Amino acid sequence: MPQAYRSVEITVNGLTYNRQVEPRRLLSDFLREDLDLRGTHVGCEHGICGACTVLMNGYTVRSCLMFAVQANGAEITTIEGLAKNGKLHPLQEAFWENHGLQCGFCTPGFLLSACELLERNPDPTEEEVRVGLSGNMCRCTGYQGIVESVLAAASKMKAQK
Amino acid sequence: MKDGTATMVMTPPATKPKKKEVSGQELRKTWVGQSIKRREDPRLLTGRGTFVDDITLPNLHHAAILRSPRAHARILSYDTREAENHPGVIAVLTGEEVGQMSKPFPVGVTAAFKYYSAAVGKVRYVGEPVAVVVASDRYVAEDAMELIQVEYEPLPPIVNCEAALEADAPVLHEELGNNIGCHRLLNYGDVDQAFEEADLILKERFVFPRYSSLPLETYAVIADFDAITGMFTVHSNFMGPFSMHAVAARALDVEENKLRFIVPSDIGGSFGIKTSIYPYIVLLSLASRKAGRPVKWIEDRQEHLMASSCQTDRVAYREVAVKNDGTLLGIKSKVIENVGAYLRAPEPACTFRPIGNFVGPYKVRNVQLDAYVVMTNKCPTGPNRGYGCQQIYFEQERMMDRIAEELELDPIEVRMKNLITAEDMPYTTPTGGIYDSGDYPKAMDLVVEMSQYTKLRERQKKARAEGRLFGIGIATGVDPSVSNMGYITIALPPEFRARAGYLPKSGSAESATIQMNQRGKVSVTMGTTPQGQGHETVVTQIVADELGITPDDVVIVDEFDTAKHGWSISSGTYASRFASVGTSAAVLAARKLKGKIIHLAAALLSVPEEDLIIQEGKVFAKDNPEKNITVKRVAGTAHWNHELLPDDVEAGLQARAVFRFPANVAPDPQDRVNSSNTYGFMVEIAVVEVDPDSGKVNILDWFSVHDAGTIINPKIVEGQIYGGALHGIGGALFEELAYDDDGQFLTGSFMHYVCPTAVEAPKLTIGHICSPSPLTLLGSKGAGESSSETAPAAIAGAVADALGPLGIRINELPLNPKRVWTLIHESKTP
């Protein structure tokens, strides 16, 4: 049943938004519908597929498993915030170069999970990439292109440092 | 590559192919054959794609669907008052009203039963739509949905397709008197004689489970009814065949030009599953009509798992007649196909879509197929990647292994013995398929070489000596692409098809439209609806080659709109058709446009057309290169300066082409039909080890050789093979849409319907041979379904081989740890 609205202040991709939300409003719906950031996709709404993954204060969260009110005061990065000044993030570049996507529905979630993975482990083995991304489902690629993309991005990012 | 066959082995990670060097007077072919980066990726990588749920319309309202909690029950009453009075609710539509506002969906069988977009009078599966709530937002719609009261009178359910055939089985559709939606007994060659001549007859019973390739994006519909004009406009992730548009129009009782389908540029996967969205398109269209405003419905994952679509489960009895040397003489197959609660178009295609390639790559000439298409209290089925092929190749390849076992031959040898060869091409199968090209023994040789098969067997010996359960599985299959619509009418008896006034069905056309602007840049639209296959990229490569321009000069628009695009009944992206028919349509349109450019250039240069060529953006006189004009100038003239246009030249520059295949005819009176148009080939070798303590099957290695004719973008094809293989592997090892005996659905979440992640996905070693199709303009064939058809059989073969020493036979999937552990455990218990 509808509930009293609450105020939230959430920073998304560097912009701070002050909004009124129902306490039950999912973070995924808040991002997609209230902020019109449609790049975050929803594939299951029960925390398994990882399509809705975003970064909250630098860590991945599943925006379908959180209420917007829980993100009050937080800083969120969505797929729309990954490319900077018209330049793709090295992971985006690598996915493009290595055919890391087909339909692209899973891609935003994979990219943000991979961001966190490379942040924590800049030089992963193939096995570590597979395990590190096992919280995200892709139904198109058989994962090979994704794994190759993340490995390629890792070596590129290392070389740039 | 135009003639003969060529061999290419790719081991992951594949290296980037080099730009082809081409010289001479001929047009440069530089883009086809390269793994260029995909044109659709920038938007998808940055969160700027357009999926249906990203679209919004003025005054858009939202729907939630109340669904049946029971498998089989009569609906006694609805009470919707409380829901209707709930703040924010605009309308509630019940199944009863659906029965009044729409007509039953037509379907291509003679059985007369009624299927509507929501339950009318009775519910017949868990999850069947019962009512729709339209409200200001989805949260409110779901709140109100819980306020609807429906009173049911339970009826006995039936979920097992063999039991559903029994005389005392509960009947789903009373008007039929039984649960049979369609029955055909098909005979080809002389089966009785084959079984008389046989040295050996083997018979097995096989069970194939229900699973789905399950796209990550669920069904999504926005329906908008205009009461003044009577026009329905629908945005959805439907992907064809557009023959289902006609089915939806019949149900809505509108002329087809009053039902406008718009498909956005991006669909989050389909694999055939989204063909069966059309009942929801009808349901939401009715909801919009009742609510008087546009209505959006985004299916949730539980709804998708229990009530969208999936492939059939089936029980099959297969008997084979064999000579002592391993020659396969005849096949008798009795199939009981479970299409769920309603035989829904395009079913019973699961049974008949592979009819032309029923014998796979083998020379056997005598075939009997006794097919029962049965309705039970499960979700209705529809196309799913591989559509019908994974089932028959599972049965076929398990049988080939049984023959090998019985005759003590190597499984490769038995298959080699029976393979159709390159000399036999084009080859007409006993069931009417016409295989256009191929060299199956060569592909087989390649997989044997790649896998070092002899060494694998030695490895197995060693492993067995150590007491390990190590198995090697082999599976072959012919991969049909571009369905000939005529095959579906095999479901009707020949007498019916011969009746006066019956309109025979055949064909498989696709269209492309290409427009050149005044500066010589082109835009292309297609009658296709891609779901990740990279059509924009592939069409760009083709058009750039044909017109001698660069990919940067080409823009492909992936949206589709029945009111704006060239299309026909067979349009859409399904049955692996794009690589054959879509590419050919693009080539044809580009060549038409090129003809127009040359025609106009001839007039402008005063040079005969036959002396002109287009190269690098210019039209040249072949013998006098000084005499030339830029394509841009020709285009500019066509658009800006009509004064210079000859009388027979129309202003502007555009071309639309429709490509169709020659051998698309309706089934003959003997039920033979060329059910597809191009036929690829694949063979898999899977190497597994089974853990006896957990029952887990570990894939150690996987070799996969394909013949998809000319390859336009190797990386895209590789991606399709990986994706297809994983669907087959997932279905063979993990995924099952399971029901209990009461018809309760057991796998309504990703916790229960287990999909493979990157950890479970094997690395494949992929090889190609290339036998170009003589029927398509670039020699290409489909490859999108390929390994999804053979992977289940390969897994089954490998596990059977691993467990063979324990006396275990594998005739049923999925081989999840529970089943495998139980088999091992039982084999040890005397």
Ligand code: FES
């Ligand atoms: S949508 Fe959030 S995990 Fe699937």
Ligand code: FES
């Ligand atoms: S690319 Fe389609 S789900 Fe991953």
